[in-house]
Amino acid sequence: MAQHYEQQYLDLMRRIWTEGDERSDRTGVGTRAVFGADMRFSLADNAVPLLTTKRVFWKTAAREFLWFLSGGTNIRPLLEQKVRIWTDWPLDRYRRETGEAIAQDEFEARIVADPAFAERWGDLGPVYGKQWTDWPVYEEAGEGLFRRRARGHDQVAELVHSLQTNPGSRRHIIEGWNVAELGAxxxxxxxxxxxxxxxxxxxxxLLYQRSCDLGLGFAFNIFSLALFTRMLAQQTGLAPGEIVWNGGDVHLYLNHADLVEEQLSRTPAGAPRLHIARTPGSIYDYAIEDFSVTDYAPQEHIRAPVAV
Structure with missing residues (x-):
């Protein structure tokens, strides 16, 4: 009998937890980690590699991914859809810079209700979608000076075009690591x-992650990779093949012991399917209502804190 697709994830989780290097990290929480890991998942017959040993809120992941494609960098549109996964970072900055011990619910309500407050405190800087759809481009302005174009390079649109016109290319790449803007x-x-x-x-x-929180982040990352690949295949008239995940620093946080032990005690089961209801005219025209998942009967969600 073939091994369930999720078993490779659980095997990696067990290896990290029992054999990983214990390391200090940016958050101060501490991790156990390995360097270099990979997994492969088939997308045949609408398969989607949702974890079944805990519930993954795939609609939240899909809403986040559509926000990336919009080029958005402010959490307000996410909060309007009740997606709270990016609040921790601007909330932490607000508390540090103002000294106000504001509750998360109150902060989020102010972001949604007050556009000026959202503009000041809800922006994350040039993250993900900004680089994907508006990578900065500079042009000569005379006398050795350069100015930034009003609109940068749209990597996503270029990717769709290259898949359609030059499928054999080895340059079908989207890059988010803009060294010049990391600090922002x-x-x-x-x-x-x-x-x-x-x-x-x-x-x-294929997705390469420089850093992967295997306990929390991976479930969204692998679903988003599957979703993106399916959307691109649909837009370019191709069939879905497989997805490959590569991790650099792959880790579990030391304060996730309950999550790890509970999840490793469970047995994966089931074969969820991702369906896309229509083919929009553009990669940018998908809506959350276009996506549905069937045959997904996961075990209970496991809560764990996010390290900021």
């Missing part, structure tokens, strides 16, 4: 590099 980002990109590959009429996608 609330969080430098973890899922930093995407590459796509066409063979036998099928599109496969």
């Amino acid at each position: 980002m609330a969080l430098p990109p973890c899922h930093k590099t995407y590459q796509f590959y066409v063979a036998d009429g099928k599109l496969s996608g």
Whole structure:
């Protein structure tokens, strides 16, 4: 009997927790980590690698991914959809810079209700979607000076075009690691590099993550990779192939012991399917209502704190 697709994830989790290097980290929480890991998942027959040993809120992940594609960098549109996964970073900055011990609910309510407050405190800097759709481009302005163009390079649109016109290219890449702008980002990109590959009429996608929180972040990252690959395949008339995930520093936080032990005690089961209801005219025209998942019966959600 074939091994369930999720078993490779659980095996990696067990290896990190029992054999990983214990290390200090940026957050001060501490991790156990390994360097260099990979997993592969088929997208055949609408398969989607949602974790089944805990509930993954895939609609939240899909809303986040559509926000990336919009080029957005402010958390206000996310909070309007009840997506709270990016609040920690601007909230932490607000508390540090103002000294106000504001509750998260109150901060989020102010972001949604007050556009000026959101503009001042809700922006994350040039993260993900900004680099994907508006990578800075500079041009000569005379006398050895350069000015930034009003609109930068749209990597996503270029990717769709290259898949359509030159499928054999080895340059089907989207990059988020803009060295010059890392300091302006609330969080430098973890899922930093995407590459796509066409063979036998099928599109496969690869994601390289420099840093992966295997306990919390991975579930969203792998779903988003599958979603992105499916959307691109649909837009370019290709069939979905497989997705490949590569991790650099792959870690579990030391304060996630309950999550790890509970999840490792569970057995994966089921074969969820991702369906896309229509083919929009552009990669940018998808809406959350276009996506549905069937045959997904996960075990209970496992809560764990986010390290900021």
